[in-house]
Amino acid sequence: MPISSGDGIAGVGRVVARYRSQVAAGDISEDQAQLGLARRLDRLDAALGEERLAAKGRALGWLFAARAREPLKGFYIHGRVGSGKTMLMDEFFAAAALTAKRRAHFHDFMADVHERVHAHRVAARNGAKGPDDPIGPVAKQIAGETRLLCLDEFAVEDIADAMILSRLFTALFAAGLVLVATSNTAPRHLYRDGLNRPLFLPFVDVLRRHVEVVELDTETDYRLAKLGEATAYVTPAGPEARAALDKVWRSLVGNNRGRLVRLPVKGREVAVPLAAKGVARIPFDQLCEAPLGTSDFAAIAEAFDTVIVDEIPVIARERRDVARRFINLVDVFYDRGVKLVVSAAAEPAGLYPAEAGNEAFAFRRTVSRLTEMRSEAYLSMPREARGRTGETAPTE
Numbered sequence: 279m280p281i282s283s284g285d286g287i288a289g290v291g292r293v294v295a296r297y298r299s300q301v302a303a304g305d306i307s308e309d310q311a312q313l314g315l316a317r318r319l320d321r322l323d324a325a326l327g328e329e330r331l332a333a334k335g336r337a338l339g340w341l342f343a344a345r346a347r348e349p350l351k352g353f354y355i356h357g358r359v360g361s362g363k364t365m366l367m368d369e370f371f372a373a374a375a376l377t378a379k380r381r382a383h384f385h386d387f388m389a390d391v392h393e394r395v396h397a398h399r400v401a402a403r404n405g406a407k408g409p410d411d412p413i414g415p416v417a418k419q420i421a422g423e424t425r426l427l428c429l430d431e432f433a434v435e436d437i438a439d440a441m442i443l444s445r446l447f448t449a450l451f452a453a454g455l456v457l458v459a460t461s462n463t464a465p466r467h468l469y470r471d472g473l474n475r476p477l478f479l480p481f482v483d484v485l486r487r488h489v490e491v492v493e494l495d496t497e498t499d500y501r502l503a504k505l506g507e508a509t510a511y512v513t514p515a516g517p518e519a520r521a522a523l524d525k526v527w528r529s530l531v532g533n534n535r536g537r538l539v540r541l542p543v544k545g546r547e548v549a550v551p552l553a554a555k556g557v558a559r560i561p562f563d564q565l566c567e568a569p570l571g572t573s574d575f576a577a578i579a580e581a582f583d584t585v586i587v588d589e590i591p592v593i594a595r596e597r598r599d600v601a602r603r604f605i606n607l608v609d610v611f612y613d614r615g616v617k618l619v620v621s622a623a624a625e626p627a628g629l630y631p632a633e634a635g636n637e638a639f640a641f642r643r644t645v646s647r648l649t650e651m652r653s654e655a656y657l658s659m660p661r662e663a664r665g666r667t668g669e670t671a672p673t674e
Contacts, residue, residue: 291320292373357494417449444481519621590622
């Protein structure tokens with residue numbers, strides 16, 4: 279459900295205090311939807327604190343026992359890119375006075391789960407005693423380490439994840455784990471169009487029973503504001519330009535290290551070497567000197583709102599294939615409203631010096647579009663204003 283500014287609590291909790299300190303520092307502008315969520319996260323923080331105190335002394339043991347019969351509900355926070363979901367979850371995680379807490383990217387967490395499952399099966403083959411099904415023991419192990427689990431970018435794309443999530447989180451919630459997650463996708467749309475999706479759907483019911491589903495609908499896309507302040511076209515390419523793009527990356531994804539993502543395209547895959555929070559970072563040679571086409575660029579455009587491209591060279595006149603791919607890349611990104619941040623060897627008009635041929639003629643359009651795409655007006659424009667007309671479905 280959407281949140282409003284009416285979700286208040288008496289006094290100021292730690293999450294609200296941390297949020298307002300960012301406002302006071304000028305890092306963000308106060309947003310009523312974000313403030314409402316911060317207040318709700320403070321209530322959860324307070325409840326977790328009460329449990330922690332109850333567990334410390336026998337005199338308050340009755341309180342702990344009472345709360346154990348009524349498990350705390352976490353949050354599943356979804357909304358568009360740039361709404362501040364991750365920022366607020368991270369403030370909550372930092373504020374929570376627990377030692378048994380863990381914050382991870384969803385895919386990193388699931389990779390850890392699969393490693394534990396594999397280790398259990400290896401131990402079973404070597405004669406270790408215990409149940410054949412590894413999910414229960416793995417969930418017990420995780421819950422023994424973690425009372426509060428914060429997962430960023432909850433997005434189910436892998437069938438191996440989809441098939442175990444229901445059993446895994448049923449066991450985790452039964453063991454008392456509290457989940458706070460962020461996602462660009464509402465629960466009902468998770469693993470949309472995925473293989474054997476009906477087998478995944480019980481997880482959605484499990485999730486809804488143990489979290490409050492919150493849609494964070496903010497007035498401002500804060501990532502667009504950051505892009506509007508950034509230099510989107512850096513020239514010449516080189517160490518200083520790379521450092522500038524590193525700065526843009528950090529401003530958009532924070533401390534997220536990013537990961538390799540493989541996008542399905544017509545029975546094959548396109549590799550994106552670095553991706554996080556709707557942002558992709560790809561060297562030019564992996565885009566335009568590789569055998570990629572319009573459908574590949576469309577898949578990237580559908581999966582990411584912002585693409586950072588490193589080291590666009592001056593394209594030799596005879597490399598018409600590279601020029602054509604670059605023309606197609608810019609056309610696809612422009613038509614779909616993708617924000618493009620690049621380092622390049624020259625200004626747009628100097629990137630392809632050919633004077634004759636179809637590519638030379640088409641490149642005039644590319645120069646015009648690159649010039650517009652680096653403008654503050656384009657960078658600050660919500661993507662919905664241009665729309666998505668891609669050939670492939672979004673990754674979620």
